[in-house]
Amino acid sequence: MIEYCPVSAGVEAVGDRWTLLVLRELFLGASRFNDLHRGLPGMSRTLLAARLRRMQAHGLLTRETDRDGRPAYRLTEAGAALEPLVWQLGDWARRWFFGDPRPEQLDAGWLLWRLRQFVRSDELPARRVVVEFVLRAGPVAGTDERGWLVLAPGDASACRRHPGYDVDVWVDGDAVELHRVVAGRAGLGQAMRGGLVRISGDPGLAAGFPRWFAWRGEGGGSSEA
Structure with a gap:
């Protein structure tokens, strides 16, 4: 059974580590593949490409061509609306679940x-x-x-x-x-x-x-x- 629940639907769209981190990079101004990858040092290029395609399929971003003719990723209205959630998650972790760097x-x-x-x-x-x-x-x-x-x-x-x-x-x-x-x-x-x-x-x-x-x-x- 697939439950009819908005929380469940939300988790399906963004409920994994890499999707939220890709969103973080987009919120911080990255739009090109190499800039996104530079901000995600633990993520392979293959995985990043796959995750970007998945986020496009979910309607969180679009792939466009910038003024230089290079691919660029832009948040949709639905993707941009997730920004408070991402930063609130960081604030929560900073208070309850975040220590000094190893x-x-x-x-x-x-x-x-x-x-x-x-x-x-x-x-x-x-x-x-x-x-x-x-x-x-x-x-x-x-x-x-x-x-x-x-x-x-x-x-x-x-x-x-x-x-x-x-x-x-x-x-x-x-x-x-x-x-x-x-x-x-x-x-x-x-x-x-x-x-x-x-x-x-x-x-x-x-x-x-x-x-x-x-x-x-x-x-x-x-x-x-």
Whole structure:
């Protein structure tokens, strides 16, 4: 027997891990296959392609061609309506079911990609700004990781290699704490006051850095967090 129940129908449409995570990436602004895949490091390209087809069949998204002639995925009205559910699930997990990152979950590439997705374009300076991140992994020499964000009006890039521009702002911090901040488990201001994260460089830009991102979870990026 297939029960006549809206909860059952909803679970059929979105009730698996990968569908919800693909939705998360779409809500964060990804639309092309490679960008979706970059935000889902544990998902194979084959599985992602299959899941996108399934989501199309359920009416959650459409596959279109963008201005450059490349395929792009867009949420339908039904898919977009799931956004509160996805973020509420994250808020619930953050409160009841979410701990500190395990060593295997520390990934500078993931962290930079998430921050790129969190950029608030309306809060950025009117010129290109380069931010260098140093993630301190512990006392063992050679374990620190570096990465860069290049932020410009209308564009944001995450780089694992030096982008070739002068650095304007440095973010130096404990790798675990920076992951906690980006995941919404800790506030940036709290991490700075505790000495776990330090922001330096051009004084005006360094002071404005917390406002450049749509931080999630308690505390956010406020210096008062």
